[in-house]
Amino acid sequence: MVKILMKGNEAIGAAAIKAGCKFFFGYPITPQNELPEFMSRELPKINGVFVQAESEISAINMVYGAAGAGFRVMTSSSSPGLALKQEGISYIAGAELPCVIVNISRGGPGLGGIQPSQADYYMCTRGGGNGDYRHIVYAPATLQEAVDLTIEAFDVADYYRNPVMILGDGMIGQMMEPVEFREPKKRELPLKCWATDGTEGKRNPNIISSLFLDPAELEKHNFKLDKKYKDMEENEVRYEMYMVEDAEIVIIAYGTTSRITRNVVDALRNENIKVGLIRPITIWPFPNKAFKEISSSTKAILTVEMSMGQMIDDVKIANEGRLPVHFYGRAGGMIPTPDAIIGKVREIMGGDK
Template identity: 75%
Template sequence: MTKVLMKGNEAIGAAAIKAGCNYFFGYPITPQNELPEYMARELPGVGGVFLQAESEVAAINMVYGAAGAGARVMTSSSSPGIALKQEGISYIAGAELPCVIVNIVRGGPGLGGIQPAQSDYYQSTRGGGNGDYRHLVYAPATIQETVDLVMEAFDVAEQYRNPVMVIGDGMIGQMMEPVEFKEPKKRPIAPKTWATDGTKGKRKPNIINSLFIDPQELEDHVLRLEKKYDEIKKNETRYENYNVSDADVVVVAYGTTSRIVKNAIAKCEEEGMKVGLIRPITLWPFPDNAFEEITDKTKGVLTVEMSTGQMIDDVKIAVNGKKPVHFYGRTGGMVPTPDAIVEEIKKIARGEK
């Protein structure tokens, strides 16, 4: 299969179209702008619709409408824009509608800056919207993995009738790498008998809604959603483990930070140190079982992020007090260096942390 050199944002758009996405609603914000630009140029050529909404709030509600009609639909934004979409994401989860949301993360808080960051971990995994809801969160580390996960995300969203988020820092959106567009694995997707696509005189109208006035009905609905989220945890949790069972120190990192960590681990191995890596591919569900490979030999766990330490809460829960958990990170658009990570690993190995 031929590989094509593409910028991350454009590769995401190409993957979405390949996966059958025919509607895109969004609003410009750096560093994801090449994605809506790509969709604006390419979607009409395949019979799809691109619409630049008047705001991020409008865009996510257009996604709600298209998803309710049974369309394959996507939106994208960056950090503050995703914050504005949170109410709509909660509505979509409550109404059980499939869609794909892409967040190319920039530094914050507030408008922050346009450089890469991972400081939306809480926002993506805890949900900035109201109520008891969850959505699967993919965190790819390469453009190829981003393409693969975006293509699969549409099927996953339809299988569970739930929004799916793909989160990458600004480097994922802006870097260029060779990619190929492989077919995702087939999934058991039921016919969209729930969609508001016209009765054609053959059935009663479908109603798409997340409003339940009766508290018992709402509780029943929320508990049924919880069962669905349990199924997602059971079936969709993903991670990559490297040399964890034989490691003196285990590092936990996701996205492009994990690539920097791999360079740091290579430097450590040159010096005879044994260092492992746990790379969550799904941030939710978080791969707690990946930490079962940690043995008594391990002296400590180091969480590395482009934030002030948001994933460390999930790491501590997964480690469950068996080993000390340490943190190293840069924020505001600053990127950790392999040498700095090596020094943190050495401190743990020497018992200085």
């Protein structure tokens, strides 16, 4: 296959079109602006539709409409913009509609800044909208992985009739790397017989809604959704283990932070310091099972993030109290350096080694 040098935002857009996305609704915000710009240029070439909505709230409700009609549809934003979409995401999950949502995250809280950050972990993995709902969250570490996961995300969304999120920090959106566009693993996808695509007088109209005024019916609906989420937890967990087999310290990191920590692992291994890496690829469902593969020789866990430590709760749950959990992070758009992480590893091990 031919590899193409692309910027991350544009590569994600191209992957969406490769996956059959025909509709995009969004609103400008840095550092994801190249993605809607790309879609505005490329979708008309395939008879697709691009709309720059008047707000993020409008954009996510347009996604609801296109998804309800059975089309493959995507939106993208960055942190504060995604926060505005949360009510609509809850509606989409409640109505069981497939779509792909991209968050190229930036520092916060509030308007914050435009530099890369991982401080949207809570919002993306816990759901910022109301009610009991979940959605898969992919956290790519490279542009090739962002492309692969975006293509797969459309199939996964259709398979579960549920929104799927791609979470990449600002570096994923802005960096350039060579990528190729590969076919995803094949899934047998259900027909969209629920879609509001016209009856032609042959059937009763489909009605799509997340409104259930009878509490017994709403509870039944919640149980149905919960079963779907449990299936996701069983079947869709993705993670990478790197040199964990004999590690004395295991680092947990995702996204571009994991690229830095992987170099840390290599550097310390060259000094005969046994360090490994667990990299969650899905941050929901979180890879709890990976922690059962940690060696008995491991003495501690170190969580590294571009935030004040939002992943620590999930790490502690997965760890089940077996090992002490330490943290090193930078916030507000600051990026952890290899030297600083190495210093934290040495501190945990009890001094310079």
